[in-house]
Amino acid sequence: DSGVTQTPKHLxxxxxxxxxxxxxxxxxxxxxxxxxxxxxxxxxxxIQYYNGEExxxxxxxxxxxxxxxxxxxxxxxxxxxxxGDSALYFCASSVDGGGAYEQYFGPGTRLTVT
Amino acid sequence: GENVEQHPSTxxxxxxxxxxxxxxxxxxxxxxxxxxxxxxxxxPQLIIDIRSNVGEKKDQRIAVTLNKTAKHFxxxxxxxxxxxxxxxxxxxxxxxxxxxxxxxxxxxxxx
Numbered sequence: 001d002s003g004v005t006q007t008p009k010h011l012x013x014x015x016x017x018x019x020x021x022x023x024x025x026x027x028x029x030x031x032x033x034x035x036x037x038x039x040x041x042x043x044x045x046x047i048q049y050y051n052g053e054e055x056x057x058x059x060x061x062x063x064x065x066x067x068x069x070x071x072x073x074x075x076x077x078x079x080x081x082x083x084g085d086s087a088l089y090f091c092a093s094s095v096d097g098g099g100a101y102e103q104y105f106g107p108g109t110r111l112t113v114t
Numbered sequence: 115g116e117n118v119e120q121h122p123s124t125x126x127x128x129x130x131x132x133x134x135x136x137x138x139x140x141x142x143x144x145x146x147x148x149x150x151x152x153x154x155x156x157x158p159q160l161i162i163d164i165r166s167n168v169g170e171k172k173d174q175r176i177a178v179t180l181n182k183t184a185k186h187f188x189x190x191x192x193x194x195x196x197x198x199x200x201x202x203x204x205x206x207x208x209x210x211x212x213x214x215x216x217x218x219x220x221x222x223x224x225x
Contacts, residue, residue: 033213035215041217042203042215042216042217042218043158043203043215043218044215045212045213045214045215048212056210056211056212090157090158098211102148102160103160103213104160105150105158105159106157107156107157108157
């Protein structure tokens with residue numbers, strides 16, 4: 001157990017819908033990272049928050065957004081869902097904002113868009 | 115952005131043999147190089163990492179070697195066991211302070 005929690009574990013929804021994925025980092029970690037993992041794309045970095053503020057942005061679509069709250073948990077919002085958004089979504093946390101230390105991954109949320 | 119490539123994409127080895135996976139990167143300012151192991155249906159977990167001021171690091175049956183001049187680093191697993199079967203991801207922290215992951219190597223250890 002990494003100490004990072006993600007809910008829900010599984011999510012099945014229809015195209016065009018909107019969902020929210022939730023992540024709680026390890027105690028003491030200030031950074032939260034979101035990744036998308038699909039079969040042929042490996043781990044794609046989406047976005048990073050550090051202590052409530054956006055720190056880095058990767059290949060995140062405009063239909064996706066995220067935020068980090070004062071208690072440091074984070075939410076990833078996915079809207080106007082398409083079939084291609086079906087994937088495993090991981091969040092990870094680390095103590096620093098610079099990416100120089102280990103990122104601890106949560107168990108992931110498996111999103112299926114039908 | 116950082117371009118990270120892993121080779122081979124799939125590697126099958128006999129139990130007890132060694133496995134070597136290579137990762138190449140493009141940003142010469144990169145300074146942190148972790149390897150993650152992901153078992154089927156589970157989360158990625160860090161197994162070893164190396165920083166740019168070190169050429170080699172070892173932890174029991176696992177080692178990582180770094181060649182900064184050639185911009186590649188390799189994961190070495192000795193005396194492979196069935197539980198080593200997994201997908202291994204290399205990652206690189208470049209000058210933008212972002213961790214970029216490779217697409218992963220599937221390692222299959224044949225008993």
